[in-house]
Amino acid sequence: MLREGSTVTAGWTTERVLALAPDPESAKAGKSLSNVAKWSNLGANDQAVWGECKGSGSKPYQTRIELATPAFKCSCPSRKFPCKHSLGLFFLFISEQPLFTNDVVPGWVSDWLASREERTQKKAARTAVESTPDPVAREKREAQRNERVQAGLDELEQWIRDLIRTGLASLPQRPGSYWERMAARMVDAQVPGLASRIRACSSIVSTSSDWPDRLLRFLGETQLIMDAWRRRESLPPSLTDDLKSVLGFQVRKEDVLASDAIEDTWFVLGQTIDEDMEGLRIQKTWMLGVNSEHHALLLDFAHRSQTLESVATPGMMITGKVAFYPSGVPLRALIAGATNIASSNSFPTGASMDSELKRWRSSVALSPWIMEQPMLLQDVRLTRSADNGSWSLADSSGQQIKVQDSGIRLWQALAVTSSSAGTFFGIWNGNELTILSVNFNNTFTDLSPTRTIP
Amino acid sequence: MTSWKELVNASLLGTDRHTGSVTSGWNDPAIVKLLSGLDPADCEGTLLRTAGVITAYQRAGTIASTKAGATPAPPLPVQSSRQCSPAAADMLAQMLGGVHQSLLPVWLQKVAARGETIPPRLLAHAMDHMRGQSELRKLALPVLGELGFSLAAQNPDWKVFGQSPELDSTWQTGSTIARREYLRNMRAADPAHARQLLEEALPTEPARSRADFLGTFEVGLSPDDEELLEKCLDDKSKEVRSVAADLLSRIPQSRLVARMTDRARACISIKKKLLRSPALEVVLPETVDAEAQRDGIDEKLNLGRKVGTKVTILYQYVRCVPPSVWEEAFHCSAEEFLDACERSDYSEALRMALVDAASRFRVERWVELFLRPGSKLFEALNGDQLNRLMTSLSPESQNRLLITCLPVDDKYAPSLLMLHTVPWSAELSSVVVRKLLRHLATTKNSAYLYSDVLRQAARYMHASVEQEAAALLSTALNNEGTDGNRWLEFLNSYQFRVRMEKEFET
Numbered sequence A: 001m002l003r004e005g006s007t008v009t010a011g012w013t014t015e016r017v018l019a020l021a022p023d024p025e026s027a028k029a030g031k032s033l034s035n036v037a038k039w040s041n042l043g044a045n046d047q048a049v050w051g052e053c054k055g056s057g058s059k060p061y062q063t064r065i066e067l068a069t070p071a072f073k074c075s076c077p078s079r080k081f082p083c084k085h086s087l088g089l090f091f092l093f094i095s096e097q098p099l100f101t102n103d104v105v106p107g108w109v110s111d112w113l114a115s116r117e118e119r120t121q122k123k124a125a126r127t128a129v130e131s132t133p134d135p136v137a138r139e140k141r142e143a144q145r146n147e148r149v150q151a152g153l154d155e156l157e158q159w160i161r162d163l164i165r166t167g168l169a170s171l172p173q174r175p176g177s178y179w180e181r182m183a184a185r186m187v188d189a190q191v192p193g194l195a196s197r198i199r200a201c202s203s204i205v206s207t208s209s210d211w212p213d214r215l216l217r218f219l220g221e222t223q224l225i226m227d228a229w230r231r232r233e234s235l236p237p238s239l240t241d242d243l244k245s246v247l248g249f250q251v252r253k254e255d256v257l258a259s260d261a262i263e264d265t266w267f268v269l270g271q272t273i274d275e276d277m278e279g280l281r282i283q284k285t286w287m288l289g290v291n292s293e294h295h296a297l298l299l300d301f302a303h304r305s306q307t308l309e310s311v312a313t314p315g316m317m318i319t320g321k322v323a324f325y326p327s328g329v330p331l332r333a334l335i336a337g338a339t340n341i342a343s344s345n346s347f348p349t350g351a352s353m354d355s356e357l358k359r360w361r362s363s364v365a366l367s368p369w370i371m372e373q374p375m376l377l378q379d380v381r382l383t384r385s386a387d388n389g390s391w392s393l394a395d396s397s398g399q400q401i402k403v404q405d406s407g408i409r410l411w412q413a414l415a416v417t418s419s420s421a422g423t424f425f426g427i428w429n430g431n432e433l434t435i436l437s438v439n440f441n442n443t444f445t446d447l448s449p450t451r452t453i454p
Numbered sequence B: 001m002t003s004w005k006e007l008v009n010a011s012l013l014g015t016d017r018h019t020g021s022v023t024s025g026w027n028d029p030a031i032v033k034l035l036s037g038l039d040p041a042d043c044e045g046t047l048l049r050t051a052g053v054i055t056a057y058q059r060a061g062t063i064a065s066t067k068a069g070a071t072p073a074p075p076l077p078v079q080s081s082r083q084c085s086p087a088a089a090d091m092l093a094q095m096l097g098g099v100h101q102s103l104l105p106v107w108l109q110k111v112a113a114r115g116e117t118i119p120p121r122l123l124a125h126a127m128d129h130m131r132g133q134s135e136l137r138k139l140a141l142p143v144l145g146e147l148g149f150s151l152a153a154q155n156p157d158w159k160v161f162g163q164s165p166e167l168d169s170t171w172q173t174g175s176t177i178a179r180r181e182y183l184r185n186m187r188a189a190d191p192a193h194a195r196q197l198l199e200e201a202l203p204t205e206p207a208r209s210r211a212d213f214l215g216t217f218e219v220g221l222s223p224d225d226e227e228l229l230e231k232c233l234d235d236k237s238k239e240v241r242s243v244a245a246d247l248l249s250r251i252p253q254s255r256l257v258a259r260m261t262d263r264a265r266a267c268i269s270i271k272k273k274l275l276r277s278p279a280l281e282v283v284l285p286e287t288v289d290a291e292a293q294r295d296g297i298d299e300k301l302n303l304g305r306k307v308g309t310k311v312t313i314l315y316q317y318v319r320c321v322p323p324s325v326w327e328e329a330f331h332c333s334a335e336e337f338l339d340a341c342e343r344s345d346y347s348e349a350l351r352m353a354l355v356d357a358a359s360r361f362r363v364e365r366w367v368e369l370f371l372r373p374g375s376k377l378f379e380a381l382n383g384d385q386l387n388r389l390m391t392s393l394s395p396e397s398q399n400r401l402l403i404t405c406l407p408v409d410d411k412y413a414p415s416l417l418m419l420h421t422v423p424w425s426a427e428l429s430s431v432v433v434r435k436l437l438r439h440l441a442t443t444k445n446s447a448y449l450y451s452d453v454l455r456q457a458a459r460y461m462h463a464s465v466e467q468e469a470a471a472l473l474s475t476a477l478n479n480e481g482t483d484g485n486r487w488l489e490f491l492n493s494y495q496f497r498v499r500m501e502k503e504f505e506t
Helices: A007-011 A014-020 A024-032 A084-095 A107-131 A135-166 A168-173 A176-188 A192-207 A211-230 A237-247 A253-258 A353-366 A409-417 B002-013 B029-036 B043-060 B086-096 B101-113 B120-130 B134-154 B156-161 B168-173 B176-189 B191-204 B207-218 B223-232 B238-248 B255-267 B290-294 B309-318 B324-330 B334-343 B347-360 B364-370 B383-392 B395-405 B413-418 B426-442 B446-460 B463-478 B484-505
Strands: A039-044 A048-053 A061-066 A071-074 A261-275 A280-289 A295-303 A316-324 A333-343 A373-385 A391-394 A400-402 A422-428 A433-440 A443-446 B070-072 B268-271 B279-282
Touching: A014 A084, A024 A084, A039 A084, A048 A084, A048 A107, A061 A084, A061 A107, A071 A084, A135 A168, A135 A176, A135 A192, A135 A211, A135 B043, A168 A192, A168 A211, A168 B002, A176 A192, A192 A211, A192 A237, A211 A237, A211 B002, A211 B043, A253 A316, A253 A333, A261 A373, A261 A422, A261 A433, A280 A316, A280 A373, A295 A333, A295 A373, A353 A373, A353 B043, A373 A409, A409 A433, A409 A443, A409 B120, A409 B134, B002 B043, B029 B043, B086 B101, B086 B120, B086 B484, B101 B134, B101 B446, B101 B484, B120 B134, B120 B156, B134 B156, B168 B176, B176 B191, B176 B207, B191 B207, B191 B223, B207 B223, B207 B238, B223 B238, B223 B255, B238 B255, B255 B268, B255 B290, B255 B309, B255 B324, B268 B324, B279 B334, B309 B347, B324 B334, B334 B347, B334 B364, B347 B364, B347 B383, B364 B383, B364 B395, B383 B413, B395 B413, B395 B426, B413 B446, B426 B446, B426 B463, B446 B484, B463 B484
Parallel strands: none
Antiparallel strands: A039 A048, A048 A061, A061 A071, A261 A280, A261 A316, A280 A295, A316 A333, A373 A391, A373 A422, A373 B070, A391 A400, A422 A433, A433 A443, B268 B279
């Protein structure tokens, strides 16, 4: 007997189940099948939900749901997934839990659960094997992976081409599940980076006023990514590294730490925390090697309720080795071994606007899918356009680049520098700079909102 | 770029319907050359690849602008007053970060009292945090400095800070709200000058502003203001007239009060009886003449369903009469008069009027008669009346009252305590701690009932009872079923504030 208000159902709501429907007709059919009159032999335990549905045939269909994944299996002939019976059973389970009194698992449910368990264990064994370095086996796995990736990309390419053929204009009417299904296929094809891109597209279409512009850019880039994958054998290795990164191939921490590291004193210039739609918090810590003049980016992740670890905060210096993830423009890094972390009173000098923009251009050439780059600009001051009130940073020759002006970082910088020249650190995305910290009159100020002191 | 727009339109339409090339028309020959390698027969592929190439091209190619239009922002003014100490700045940073945030008003007051300002590196965070809360904004005005006001002028989100109420230019050019604050400030420093400024401005200001500005005269109100206020009784706007009447009725020596006294005395007399308590004789007023209307008497004022027009008029008379008048006129004590009123037919209206009069004229003797928990008079008071009475007492009198009431009353004394918004005396703090301890010993769900008191205590409780307060926490933590967290929060806040005050004393 399931406990009242068991935590398993508490996670599932009607809306979430609706999102699983492959198309609106299935959702509607599922809703009409969520009537207890259609069902018999209903049961559930902490792991699964099951029931038998009166169908058009003589024998009722046997429907099973495994709640955690979730996974579905129904004996009906439909090719849709999940089928309308699975949806109906799920809706019924959420709204009328007391009906599911039976927790004795029938054979046709336990058999299915057992076979799933077997498959999961095999997969775990596979990944365990994958981590042991057997070159032949590894090659074989890679070949298998590449096959899956190619199949996934083929499917994606066809999907995108269909979009372009019929025109983007009808996209806003598509439901979220339209995008979510393709994203899920990309996950299955082992290219989670493309799954994120597709989810980003979905968000662009539903929230941006200039969505056609932004969407076309995204789709165009995705096409080039797919072309690059096909030609990967003839690409330089650094470009392949970035390609794999964009596709979402995991690079193991051990491999990164084993590669060559740069030993230096690293000044922490800025730190931001962003939260994505699923509640995952991403902390970016930007550092600059004082001697090597190499920028580095540390990434930390935590879910909503977890605490985010922070090695150091802006204004501090880390002495030690930093290892970089493979890329045409190495930026993402891990600390391989820190010998000292302390607050600092010496600040890196930075570069001119000309040379920083030049560095950006060569970075894009080396790593075409790069989205942002840290910049440390010396001797620049905040200025405001008399025409439209937009803000920029200007160097001594009068050249300006646009500064992102929402939030209070800009006003913080203005208060501290009084619009006189200083050394500004920020993130450049090709269009505008998001300033994160400034060194003025030999005083370093982190411009981000004050953090809660634990 | 026109060509990019065309590309977007083509993609919206779809290659099934769109005709025409997407690879020609680009300016850069390198691009044209690159795109010429694409297969024109593959429409979708060509469109997508062109889009991808142009996107990368544009992203890489942003150059710095050299437009002459942007002028360097003029250097911001330097603060003329000293910054607060680094330790104080750290405390501010903590509070802005979310720790003990309810103590910000204390910090702001302390820094303002020392004539110091918020350091530039915390100004933006501070202003951003405070812009939505009027109490904080008001307290922040003295500590923003020229730099803060300059930022406020440039950031539309911070317009609400207005201009500095200390600058004379604010009166000339500021927003209505800023000018009102300027006037209020001036009333505290030089009421006569403020009066002069307002007199000059009245002929040209709109009605709303006239009423707003006149309202500031509650600060530093004195008989010297009577002449201007009497003139305002003839103002065109009802709002202005009503503000003027209200202010005049607070000046015991004013002619308006004398007129009200005459009217009230015409209605009320006392009949002394042998061997029995004196009885009140009331003759209700019939109508309101023009002069009374000018003084603010409103026939249509609504006191409640059961109260008739004539009683309403009587109420409006009596509430503007200094209570001592009754004692002198009838040679009786305040208690006797109140008693007679309670036994009369119009006890409710008279009580309301006398509560109002006692608060208005701040006659502590009378106020204290009402504020005796357990007495019939006290039981009959509503929250609003309690508020008015309590706030009309001086802090010392409030303190004395609370010290006597708190140990014996549980129902009302805590809400009276909430109205005592000044630093508590050591004795009062002791009383409160002992009461909380007793409460902890007898009730399970204590924190819930006393959360307001705890918050108030963190802010005002005297530093000398730190030890006793710590004992509270250990008792709370030992109590099963008590939410120890609330008590811990209280203790942390209280200790933080005590530290902060010590910091400001050095």
